[in-house]
Amino acid sequence: MNPWASEPDRWARQEASRLLDRLGLPMSRREMLRCCLYGAGGLFLLNGWGLRATAPRRLPRARSVIQIWLWGGPCHIDLFDPKPEAGRDFCGPLNAALETNVPGIRIGQLLPRLARQADKYALIRSLTHGSNAHETASYIVQTGHNPGGRDVFPSAGAVVANFKGGSGGSRGLIPPYIVLTEPQGRFSESGFLGYSAKPFVTGGDPARPRFEVEGIVASGISEARQLRRRELLGQLNTLGRALPGEATLQTFYASEEQAYELILGEAGRLFDLDREPDEVRDRYGRTTFGQSCLMARRLVEKGVPYVTINHKGWDTHKQHFQAMNRKLPELDQGLSALLEDLAVRGLLAETIVWVSGEFGRTPRVQWDPPWNGGRNHFGRAFSALVAGGGFKGGQVLGATNATGEEVVERPVHPAEVLASIYTLLGIDPGATLPHPEGQPVRVLPEAVGHGGSIRLLHEIMETV
Structure with missing residues (x-):
């Protein structure tokens, strides 16, 4: 049996062949491939976790993460996976979709600014974990682990702070993990890593005339x-x-x-947003969310490794569409301004932007009282947006069925999103975390779901 006959190695042979053609090297392709494969064959294994790679290894390129946490769970078919053909019982009044600047990709009709920037982000439309409880779902999405057992695992922000906190370089005294502006709740963000990995929660409101950061202002x-x-x-x-x-x-x-x-x-x-020009602040929107996005840009520009914006208000059991008419334009303005600003400043290439809630919401609308057009919790299928730091723009990964109720293509577990983010940050997803009892505990589990191996999201990650 040929040990190099797997898919990653076929890719390697093809790439090496193309490289030889471009370089015009006199060495035969067979000789060059033998040198490459035997000298660096280990590069096609995921170091530390004992899993075969399913595509070429990506080198770390990200320096920071801005996580936009849509607390409460947004409805995927109203945002990033529209189903206008499904009819009123699924779409309600949001019965259209916007074509984006990337042919073939559509998003929700109340996100026009984001529609013009689809080349900057990728959409994951096949997230699933099956939990409909806020606490459990938040824990799964934030840590990549299922609840239960003796350990409370740290969130992604705490993991990044553990590996990337260090001296901070130009960051100086600014903490490595910052939450704007309230704790996420539902779970302990630092888990067993303890106090040293807890986030610095700003408090205050950056949209007010003075951003009163707790302990500073x-x-x-x-x-x-x-x-x-x-x-x-x-x-x-x-x-x-x-x-x-x-x-x-x-x-x-x-x-x-x-x-x-x-x-x-x-x-x-x-933390003084008055140092920003008025036109910049206006572009983000003079809302708590918009100014939090601007503050997040300032923080990653300073070198902060992990910033979470805790954007509440998505738990819409009742009067869902009235809430969406407020929340979606606010999200559209703040997030689109953030992506554009990061790109213009040359920061998007090294900053991952990750937008997700703990689950989606029921695609079928509950019209009867007392819900009056509400949506409930839905962990079977939901969506996320990722951009920058090594994620390719203008891409869609996975799919749901015509009503958004079932994942029908490339199911993605939250642990696979985290594994991809960690990898782009240069953090080994199979590395050991410092455990208070000295136990050999990994950053992420080896398998998810029904025993399936964790796969990186190679389809939407840059090759180098």
């Missing part, structure tokens, strides 16, 4: 007043003057200096 206290307070504190510090050079006090002063740098220095000014 105090309500009703100006920067000038903070400076006067610091001066007064120094004048009252008689102990420090009496014991110059005392080691314990020097440690305290160093911590105090860092705290004031966050409050009064350049690190704290990172």
Whole structure:
């Protein structure tokens, strides 16, 4: 049996052959292939997890992730998997779809700005895990693990903070994992990684005249007043003057200096959105979500590895379409501005944007009271958007049936989305996490669903 007869290796032979043609090398293709395959054959294995790759290995290219968490679960057929032909009982008044700037890709009719940028993102239309409970579904999507057992696994943000937190480089004092603006709830984001991996939750509202970031910007206290307070504190510090050079006090002063740098220095000014031109702020939308997207751009520009925007309001059991008339235009403006801004600044190539909720919503509308046009939880089929950082734009992965009720092509488990994101960040999905009891616990499980192996989303990932 030929050990190189698998699909990845056929791809490798074809690529090497094309490379030889382009380079015009005198070496025979057989000789070149023998050198490549035996010298670097290990590159076609997924290091650390013992799984065969199903396509060529991708090299890490992403530096940061912006996760837009649609808390409550958005309806996939209203957003990224429209089914206008399904009729009123499925579409309600949202009975049209928009053609995008990529032929053949349509999205929901209330997302016109995103329709003009489909070349920047990929849509996953075949996500599935089967859970209809908020807590369970959130845990599965955020961690890639099924609940149960003795361990509470960390969320993606905590995993990235664990591997990518470090000294922060130009980030300085800014934490590696930031949530705008409220905790996601439903589960412990840090899991067994503990306090060191917990996110910094900003609180406040970036759409207000002053973004009052918890612990950094105090309500009703100006920067000038903070400076006067610091001066007064120094004048009252008689102990420090009496014991110059005392080691314990020097440690305290160093911590105090860092705290004031966050409050009064350049690190704290990172959260001052007034430093952005009015036209930029207007482009994102003067909403909490829009300004959170702008804040996320500022954070990844500074080098923060993981930013989550907790965008609530998608749990629409009642009066679903009234809510969508508010939520979808807001999402459309903020997200499209974020993608465009990242692209213009050269940041999209190194920043993954991931948009998803914990599940979808029932495609069939509940018209009867008390729902009055509502949709319930639906974990059997839902969608996500991914962009940047090594994901290819203008792509669609997977499909549901004509009513959006069943996955009919390329089922994707949330763990496979996370494995792909981690891989693009240079994090081995099979690496071991620091466990409080020293147990050998992997970042992601080896198998999902009914024993199926985790596959990277090669179809929508760039080749290098």
